[in-house]
Structure formats: structure tokens, C-alpha cells
Amino acid sequence: MPITLKDVTFVYNPGTPMEVIALNTINLNFNEGIITGIIGPTGSGKSTLLMLLNGLLTPTRGNVVVDGLVTSKKANLKTIRQKVQLIFQYPEHQLFAETVFDELTFGPKNFGRELTEGQAAELLRQVGLDETYLKRSPFELSGGEKRRLAIASVLGISPKYLILDEPAAALDPVGKETIYRLLLSLKKQGVTVIIVSHNMEEVAYLCDQILVLDRGRIAAFGEKNEVFHKLMEKNIPGLSLPVYAQVIKLLQSRGHKVKMTASLEETVGEIIRVVRGDA
Numbered sequence: 001m002p003i004t005l006k007d008v009t010f011v012y013n014p015g016t017p018m019e020v021i022a023l024n025t026i027n028l029n030f031n032e033g034i035i036t037g038i039i040g041p042t043g044s045g046k047s048t049l050l051m052l053l054n055g056l057l058t059p060t061r062g063n064v065v066v067d068g069l070v071t072s073k074k075a076n077l078k079t080i081r082q083k084v085q086l087i088f089q090y091p092e093h094q095l096f097a098e099t100v101f102d103e104l105t106f107g108p109k110n111f112g113r114e115l116t117e118g119q120a121a122e123l124l125r126q127v128g129l130d131e132t133y134l135k136r137s138p139f140e141l142s143g144g145e146k147r148r149l150a151i152a153s154v155l156g157i158s159p160k161y162l163i164l165d166e167p168a169a170a171l172d173p174v175g176k177e178t179i180y181r182l183l184l185s186l187k188k189q190g191v192t193v194i195i196v197s198h199n200m201e202e203v204a205y206l207c208d209q210i211l212v213l214d215r216g217r218i219a220a221f222g223e224k225n226e227v228f229h230k231l232m233e234k235n236i237p238g239l240s241l242p243v244y245a246q247v248i249k250l251l252q253s254r255g256h257k258v259k260m261t262a263s264l265e266e267t268v269g270e271i272i273r274v275v276r277g278d279a
């Protein structure tokens with residue numbers, strides 16, 4: 001069963017002069033086994049939506065339902081938090097334990113699961129580290145290693161849904177690539193991944209479907225290329241297109257019949273067709 005939002009509205013400080021309608025009558029399903037990207041200009045409601053998905057916030061109106069469990073019912077929260085793990089921006093800032101092993105075992109313990117050293121080492125391997133890290137202090141790791149450790153410590157809880165706010169922010173190209181490989185491999189293992197990102201290249205590379213928020217409402221939702229196609233026409237201030245979509249848009253505006261592609265490589269193919277005069 002997916003995560004479903006039914007007529008969800010979220011208002012900060014309702015009934016006061018500080019009232020803000022952050023999300024307005026949202027209806028959607030986050031389908032399982034794929035990567036969904038949430039994009040939108042600043043203040044469009046992305047972070048609010050993430051916090052609604054694991055019950056950190058509950059809707060002012062409407063319902064968020066995770067595998068049949070309504071988040072606004074307190075009794076459901078522990079199960080929902082195990083299923084839906086939320087990783088905020090810069091999760092490495094929340095590392096606290098003395099050793100990498102303690103860091104990895106803390107979360108699962110809270111959900112009644114004692115990890116062995118072997119299981120902890122397996123989690124490290126999943127994020128491209130190894131068992132030699134187990135006895136080290138998390139604080140002596142590099143920025144990228146800390147980020148991977150923070151993600152590994154959440155994977156120990158075996159979430160069904162993994163939600164990340166800007167997962168690759170401020171990492172160098174190698175660090176970014178490691179996180180991308182990890183997310184794609186988690187998808188292969190059946191984890192449903194949802195990311196918020198301002199980086200359109202990242203969204204184009206990783207995501208199967210995209211949700212576009214604009215001032216608390218859904219501006220577009222669907223398969224990646226359909227959404228980029230829609231965005232070409234809509235032009236939402238504060239939202240750019242990935243380079244390949246910009247190139248296609250430019251070619252189309254000059255009267256060339258080129259199709260919307262899914263990657264830079266295919267876009268190059270379209271350009272070659274134009275240059276050869278096939279289009």
C-alpha cells in the first residue's frame with residue numbers, strides 16, 4: 001500500500017495573524033518501489049509535506065495514510081515512524097555516539113532490534129564503508145563519510161519508505177555519486193525513496209516521478225519527462241529545468257521537431273538528428 005494524502009491542508013498558526021496555509025487540499029499517492037522527487041520554489045511547502053509523511057506534523061484538515069494507518073491517530077505513530085524514516089538536510093550534524101558501532105545500533109535498539117557487529121558492518125558496506133570504521137569515532141570521519149554513516153544508521157531500522165531532504169547537498173562530485181548509487185540500489189531492494197531537491201540535474205538523474213509544489217498546491221505530478229514537459233510551458237518562478245530539458249525547449253522554440261528525452265545522452269542524439277537535417 002502506498003502513502004496516500006487525502007484532501008490534506010496544513011496551516012501554521014491557524015486562527016492567528018501569523019496564519020500561513022503551507023499546503024492546500026493536496027490529493028496524491030506516493031507509489032511504492034520508485035524514487036519520487038519533490039521540487040518547488042522556496043516556501044512552496046516541500047518540508048511541510050515531508051514532515052506530514054511520517055507524522056511529525058499532522059494535517060489541519062484531511063488525512064495522511066501510510067500503509068492503511070492514519071498519521072493523526074497517536075497509536076499508529078510508532079509503526080509509521082519505523083516504516084517512514086525522514087532524513088533531514090545535513091543529517092551528519094545529528095551524529096552523537098562515541099563509536100560508529102554505537103551510532104548504527106542506537107536507532108534499531110529503539111525499535112527493539114539488537115544489531116550484531118556483523119549486521120552493523122553490513123550496513124556500512126551498503127553505504128560504501130567497511131567494518132574497519134566500526135570502532136572509530138563518527139566525529140573523525142570526512143563530511144561525505146559522516147553523511148553515509150547517518151544514512152546507514154537509519155537503514156538499520158529497515159524502513160519501507162526513506163525520505164531525504166537534499167540528500168547530496170554540499171558534497172563533492174564523488175560524494176554525490178556515492179549517495180546517488182546508494183539511493184538507486186535501495187530502490188532496487190524495494191525501498192520507496194522520496195527526495196526533496198533544488199538540484200534539477202539530480203532530480204532528472206535519480207527520480208522516476210516528480211511532484212511540483214507551488215504556493216502550497218500541486219503544480220504538476222507524474223512521470224519525470226511528462227512533468228518537465230509541463231514545466232516548459234508553465235514557467236514557475238524560482239524553478240529551473242535540467243540542462244537537457246532546456247536544450248530541447250530551445251530546439252523546439254526554433255521550430256525543430258525534437259522529442260522530450262530522459263537524459264543528456266538522448267538529447268545529444270536529438271541534436272545530432274537536427275544537425276544532420278533529419279528533423
Ligand SMILES: Nc1ncnc2c1ncn2[C@@H]1O[C@H](COP(=O)(O)OP(=O)(O)OP(=O)(O)O)[C@@H](O)[C@H]1O
Nearest residue numbers: 012013020022040041042043044045046047048049
Ligand atoms: N514553523 C513555521 N511557522 C510558521 N510558518 C511556517 C513554519 N514553517 C514553514 N512556514 C511557512 O510555510 C510555508 C511553507 O514552508 P516550507 O518550509 O514547507 O517550504 P519549502 O518549500 O520547504 O521551502 P524551502 O525550499 O525554502 O525549504 C512558507 O510560507 C513558510 O514561511
